[in-house]
Amino acid sequence: MGEHGAIRLESLTRSYGRVVALDDVDLEVRAGEMMTLVGPSGSGKSTILRLIAGLDRPDGGRILVDGQDVSQVPPHRRAVAMVFQDFALYPHLTVLGNLLFGLRVRRVRRDEADRRARSAAERLGIGDLLDRYPDQTSGGQRQRIALARALLREPTVYLLDEPLASLDAPLRFATRADLLALHRDLGTTTVHVTHDQAEAMTLGDRVAVLDRGRIRQVGPPQQVYDEPADMFVAGFLGSPPMNLVPGGAVLGGSRGLILGIRPEDLTLDVDGSIEVTVDVVEALGSESILLTRGADGTRLTVRAGPRCGARPGETVRLRPNPDRVHHFDAETGRRR
Numbered sequence: 001m002g003e004h005g006a007i008r009l010e011s012l013t014r015s016y017g018r019v020v021a022l023d024d025v026d027l028e029v030r031a032g033e034m035m036t037l038v039g040p041s042g043s044g045k046s047t048i049l050r051l052i053a054g055l056d057r058p059d060g061g062r063i064l065v066d067g068q069d070v071s072q073v074p075p076h077r078r079a080v081a082m083v084f085q086d087f088a089l090y091p092h093l094t095v096l097g098n099l100l101f102g103l104r105v106r107r108v109r110r111d112e113a114d115r116r117a118r119s120a121a122e123r124l125g126i127g128d129l130l131d132r133y134p135d136q137t138s139g140g141q142r143q144r145i146a147l148a149r150a151l152l153r154e155p156t157v158y159l160l161d162e163p164l165a166s167l168d169a170p171l172r173f174a175t176r177a178d179l180l181a182l183h184r185d186l187g188t189t190t191v192h193v194t195h196d197q198a199e200a201m202t203l204g205d206r207v208a209v210l211d212r213g214r215i216r217q218v219g220p221p222q223q224v225y226d227e228p229a230d231m232f233v234a235g236f237l238g239s240p241p242m243n244l245v246p247g248g249a250v251l252g253g254s255r256g257l258i259l260g261i262r263p264e265d266l267t268l269d270v271d272g273s274i275e276v277t278v279d280v281v282e283a284l285g286s287e288s289i290l291l292t293r294g295a296d297g298t299r300l301t302v303r304a305g306p307r308c309g310a311r312p313g314e315t316v317r318l319r320p321n322p323d324r325v326h327h328f329d330a331e332t333g334r335r336r
């Protein structure tokens, strides 16, 4: 396992009328890897999945799976299973019927199909739901049904379009862990789209950050977080986002530069070099987010301890971690 399913996107372009959804995208997904696509709404994430699945055609460029150009291969002949945000289950079929559907289409023998469907259902913890209809199951269960159905295709590539988006917070957390474990067990190449910061950081071996149809940076999540290639990536990955401050203001630096520092790299410290006024304190239970303002009006967001004691209106001092200050070119936005 793991040696199949390498994906290579070469100079992919796709426009819808005047909207450029993908603008010359190159991306390599290694065999067995989980790649997470993140980016603002409309940046082209779903378009990439649809092109890999064959549900849409590129205007230009090539899609290679294991070195073979699949651009002209119809979707059902591609060894790809896609899980959609709304799961796309057949409402008139039972859970078992939904699982068996694809196997029947591929003419797998009835008893063999039944055995495989039950085994996939057991694996995803939905073995006792097989006789129900999709509308008699919860969102989390439907998500597992859709995943079980994808498992049964035994694809060389999984494409997951925000598979956890409709789940509530506790279920998202639990299912995220399950997805990770499943990927570890199967070792199948997976491309996964998410809006969720925690999923972007935890669910992929690597993350690709998109902006308006272009890829800004690809790398292991922690590396992209620690060394964003430009101001867009710096502002996109991380919540609350990195503080970006003109050179010459509170963080020093020269003009022509934008300095960046993450909220967790600013510490409340009576001997700190930056004096700010606290505007807002968001006590989140496990931490507090402080929205502050320097004497020159520079706004800084600070991640502080849960009971940091800061109050709105108060003046406090901040100590920036000097090793964690990022420098960007004010003109190009690129990291310097």
Ligand SMILES: Nc1ncnc2c1ncn2[C@@H]1O[C@H](COP(=O)(O)OP(=O)(O)OP(=O)(O)O)[C@@H](O)[C@H]1O
Pocket (backbone or CB within 6 Å): 016, 019, 020, 021, 039, 040, 041, 042, 043, 044, 045, 046, 047, 048
């Ligand atoms: N079938 C279509 N017809 C017209 N425009 C489309 C079509 N599909 C996508 N687009 C446009 O292409 C751009 C990229 O869309 P895409 O769905 O790939 O973005 P996305 O990053 O997945 O967004 P979201 O996070 O909101 O799902 C958007 O501007 C979108 O409006």
